[in-house]
Amino acid sequence: DIVMTQSPDSLAVSLGERATINCKSSRSVLYSSNNKNYLAWYKQKPGQPPKLLMYSASTRESGVPDRFSGSGSGTDFTLTISSLQAEDVAVYYCQQYYSTPRTFGQGTKVEIK
Amino acid sequence: EVQLVESGGGLVQPGGSLRLSCVVSGFTFNTYTLNWVRQAPGKRLEWISYINSGSNAIYYADSVKGRFTISRDNAKNSLYLQMSSLRVEDTAIYYCARENIDGDYGYFDVWGRGTLVSVSS
Numbered sequence: 001d002i003v004m005t006q007s008p009d010s011l012a013v014s015l016g017e018r019a020t021i022n023c024k025s026s027r028s029v030l031y032s033s034n035n036k037n038y039l040a041w042y043k044q045k046p047g048q049p050p051k052l053l054m055y056s057a058s059t060r061e062s063g064v065p066d067r068f069s070g071s072g073s074g075t076d077f078t079l080t081i082s083s084l085q086a087e088d089v090a091v092y093y094c095q096q097y098y099s100t101p102r103t104f105g106q107g108t109k110v111e112i113k
Numbered sequence: 114e115v116q117l118v119e120s121g122g123g124l125v126q127p128g129g130s131l132r133l134s135c136v137v138s139g140f141t142f143n144t145y146t147l148n149w150v151r152q153a154p155g156k157r158l159e160w161i162s163y164i165n166s167g168s169n170a171i172y173y174a175d176s177v178k179g180r181f182t183i184s185r186d187n188a189k190n191s192l193y194l195q196m197s198s199l200r201v202e203d204t205a206i207y208y209c210a211r212e213n214i215d216g217d218y219g220y221f222d223v224w225g226r227g228t229l230v231s232v233s234s
Contacts, residue, residue: 020129029207031216042158049208049224050158056215061222093158101174102148102160 002027006105010052012113019081021108023094028074031055038098041070043090044107050093053081056097086112114221115139117209121230129199129232133210135225143187144220146212149194149203152227157204162194163212177203192219199232206230 003026008091029038037057042050052061054070057077069083081088089112094105121133135147149162162183163172171183182195192209206227212219 032227034216036216038215038218038220042221049226050221051224052220052222055213055220055222095220097215097220100160100163100172104158104160106157 001101002029002099002103004094004096004103004105006092006094006108008108009106010109010111012111013081013084014113015086016019016083017113018089019084019110021079021092021094021110023072023077023079023105025075025077025096025098027098029073029096029098037073037077038096039070039072039077040095040097041068042093043088044093045090053092081110084110084112115211117211117223117225119207119209119225119228122207122230124231124233125199127201127232129198130195131199131230133194133196133207133228133230135194136220137190137192137209137211140211140223142190146214147185147192148210148212148221149183149192149210150210150221150224151203151230152208153202153205156205164192196230199230201232204230204232213216 005024007022039057041054044050058070067078091107116138119135146165161174164183180198184193208226208227210221211223213222
């Protein structure tokens with residue numbers, strides 16, 4: 001199984017400041033035949049289901065604000081919130097869909113400082 | 114509006130059985146792969162099962178293989194998860210999730226609100 005590890009486990013950022021979440025996979029999730037990274041990011045608020053933010057590591061899902069961006073390739077990925085808003089307080093998960101079982105990171109809790 | 118609505122959760126004793134349902138609306142059900150994903154209290158999300166549109170490709174996580182059975186009824190726009198030999202560690206919120214294909218594999222683009230399964234004596 002591909003193990004997904006996020007860092008940090010939690011972070012507190014001031015409103016308007018940048019938040020950066022890292023995700024590392026134990027094996028590459030880059031599919032060589034199409035050069036796509038099979039890596040997604042989700043946001044989960046308390047009591048709610050996860051919501052898709054990003055797929056293919058850096059493609060924003062429709063409706064997701066452009067302050068969210070994804071980067072990285074192979075085994076190392078980053079989700080960046082360029083200017084943190086109050087509604088961004090949540091737990092963020094990365095997930096690989098390169099192989100079954102699909103696996104998730106442990107989550108990163110983002111709070112307001 | 115695209116919607117997935119789970120039901121069937123509840124309290125069950127260890128060793129018992131439960132059948133979860135997920136009713137879908139707002140998209141062409143029989144063209145999408147669907148999954149079950151669960152989340153134990155305070156834990157990370159855990160994918161547990163996959164079924165493609167034609168029900169001819171089915172996969173399970175090792176943690177549920179042999180105990181859980183996924184199925185779907187395209188005529189009823191419904192996804193199911195038959196759970197048996199339940200264990201305390203199966204306690205979780207169970208989500209159904211639609212898979213959107215990206216190349217050969219897919220990410221989960223729409224999720225239901227989940228149904229809570231509690232396994233306890």
